Amino acid sequence: MNMSTTQFDAIVIGGSYAGLSAALQLARARRRILVVDAGQRRNRFAGESHGFLTRDGHPAADIAGAGRAEVAAYDTVAWIDGSAVDARPDGEGFTVDLDSRGKVHGRRLVLATGVRDELPSIEGLAERWGKSVFHCPYCHGYELQQGAIGILANDELAFHQAMLLPDWGKVTLFTNGRYAPDAEQRAAMEKRGVLAIDDTPVLRIEDSATVVLADGRRIPHAGLFTYGRLHMASPIASQLGCEFDEGPLGPFIRTDMTKQTTVPGVFAGGDATRPAGNVAMAVADGAMAGLGAHRSLVFG
Incomplete structure (x- = not known):
């Protein structure tokens, strides 16, 4: 033709x-x-x-x-x-x-x-995108088997993810200097079952879904979520x-x-x-x- x-x-x-x-x-x-x-x-x-x-x-x-x-x-x-x-x-x-x-x-x-x-600029994130770092809980949340889930905040939309994701696992929100929840939002997340809100800067992602923080802590997760x-x-x-x-x-x-x-x-x-x-x-x-x-x- x-x-x-x-x-x-x-x-x-x-x-x-x-x-x-x-x-x-x-x-x-x-x-x-x-x-x-x-x-x-x-x-x-x-x-x-x-x-x-x-x-x-x-x-x-x-x-x-x-x-x-x-x-x-x-x-x-x-x-x-x-x-x-x-x-x-x-x-x-x-x-x-x-x-x-x-x-x-x-x-x-x-x-x-x-x-x-356009993904957040965090070392180790891009190569794990779609494998252990996700954006949609409806697409990938069930397979995490209610394990530890980390949210990497990119802006205030992290609140939306934090309110959704407790249905799929035990949630920690890493604000990473990109999002400052107010008192009302913090109360809503606590009521929803978010385990922790961590303001320590994120240095990088290692292993499958381990968050490495600026204070030296290494926190493993079943999966991570973020928005770009x-x-x-x-x-x-x-x-x-x-x-x-x-x-x-x-x-x-x-x-x-x-x-x-x-x-x-x-x-x-x-x-x-x-x-x-x-x-x-x-x-x-x-x-x-x-x-x-x-x-x-x-x-x-």
Whole structure:
């Protein structure tokens, strides 16, 4: 297939869970679609995915791989392993510039471009991200078997985690100079069952999830939780002029109930369109974005 001369009904940018789900809906409507994917799933650091019905505890890469195989089985689907670097309106649709394959054109765009986590700057944290340091208790809390859980504060949102996490284990909050809970918050955390609030600076993370403090203490945990800032993993939405809403962790693409963005003909789903999400939400978002894109092709 000559990509540069093919007129696609829709181009799906991002081939993780939301993008695959959108592509599946469009493929089943027998539309000619192209999926462009750079292989940078947000949860690529995690070994297993949890909370997704029928796939609870399965390797995250296997779920994505099975989804790709299902979508690729439809003969109207084309796939490019690469990145979309620019997109713009062009006639009755959009032209997308690719990093290695020239240009492609589609009548509709579905953005499933995801987000990038900006992690707290603590030595040893990044290499443990998704393995013993997490952000979502619903995704990873149960497997800690009600053991010791440390929260590494990055800002005042640590209070939110501290109130949630006692359902999953014995919680210590390390404020690390990034968060100063007031008396009311301290009382609420004590009532909720938080065991300790430690204001000693955190030097680094060692072993699996051992917090090393400035006073020399080494406190092991079953797992650690923290928040980072979220950034768009792709500039495409901004290039197209999509509007954003501001969430507690960063901006996300504004969409309506059909997952259409503020730019006509551009739909979006997944983590890039939510203040927070998981695999199940991404799949649901992608399905709606795919349906929305198809209906817009039918009804204009």
